[in-house]
Amino acid sequence: NAGVTQTPKFQVLKTGQSMTLQCAQDMNHEYMSWYRQDPGMGLRLIHYSVGAGITDQGEVPNGYNVSRSTTEDFPLRLLSAAPSQTSVYFCASSPSFNQPQHFGDGTRLSIL
Amino acid sequence: GENVEQHPSTLSVQEGDSAVIKCTYSDSASNYFPWYKQELGKGPQLIIDIRSNVGEKKDQRIAVTLNKTAKHFSLHITETQPEDSAVYFCAATAGGTSYGKLTFGQGTILTVHP
Numbered sequence: 001n002a003g004v005t006q007t008p009k010f011q012v013l014k015t016g017q018s019m020t021l022q023c024a025q026d027m028n029h030e031y032m033s034w035y036r037q038d039p040g041m042g043l044r045l046i047h048y049s050v051g052a053g054i055t056d057q058g059e060v061p062n063g064y065n066v067s068r069s070t071t072e073d074f075p076l077r078l079l080s081a082a083p084s085q086t087s088v089y090f091c092a093s094s095p096s097f098n099q100p101q102h103f104g105d106g107t108r109l110s111i112l
Numbered sequence: 113g114e115n116v117e118q119h120p121s122t123l124s125v126q127e128g129d130s131a132v133i134k135c136t137y138s139d140s141a142s143n144y145f146p147w148y149k150q151e152l153g154k155g156p157q158l159i160i161d162i163r164s165n166v167g168e169k170k171d172q173r174i175a176v177t178l179n180k181t182a183k184h185f186s187l188h189i190t191e192t193q194p195e196d197s198a199v200y201f202c203a204a205t206a207g208g209t210s211y212g213k214l215t216f217g218q219g220t221i222l223t224v225h226p
Binding site: 004033035040041042043044045048058059090092097098100101102103104105106 | 113116118121143144146148153154155156157158161163201205213214215216217218219
């Protein structure tokens with residue numbers, strides 16, 4: 001039982017490049033979400049999904065896309081990377097709303 | 113939307129002392145308040161949570177209290193140990209049109225000195 005797995009762990013991009021951050025969970029959780037963590041600002045919600053085929057925006061969605069074709073996977077896409085998107089990204093899952101969220105160990109992303 | 117304020121930003125205690133971290137929230141409809149511990153290089157891990165129909169919850173050395181009227185909740189760690197050193201985050205779920213979205217506080221860096 002791996003829990004929430006995020007790949008890659010580290011990534012360096014150039015401004016304007018695109019990439020996909022992967023997130024997979026093996027707990028059959030319906031609810032999945034993406035956060036970014038910046039110094040002094042805690043974790044901020046980017047996008048979330050309440051089940052396969054259903055996604056919605058969080059607090060800071062601009063510049064990011066998501067899709068949820070299966071229960072297990074919830075990838076986050078950066079369309080055209082900008083230096084302001086340099087951050088640590090965390091994926092989380094839970095059985096439903098208002099249930100404990102299980103976090104992956106993060107992807108550390110630097111954009112030059 | 114929901115706004116969560118967390119204090120202090122840093123907290124330094126001696127081993128065996130107690131530590132208290134406080135959070136306030138803005139949305140009176142919020143009903144779920146988890147606390148997370150984050151160690152260096154790792155994702156946050158849930159350590160305790162409380163729901164709005166409960167005023168206090170305890171799990172060994174860790175306790176959380178909730179005051180719905182004042183809209184604040186606190187984490188209490190007793191008999192602190194060096195392995196308690198980490199970053200702690202409070203969070204609250206929003207109500208209304210933002211139902212279920214989790215909003216985090218800014219975090220508290222706890223250092224326990226041996």
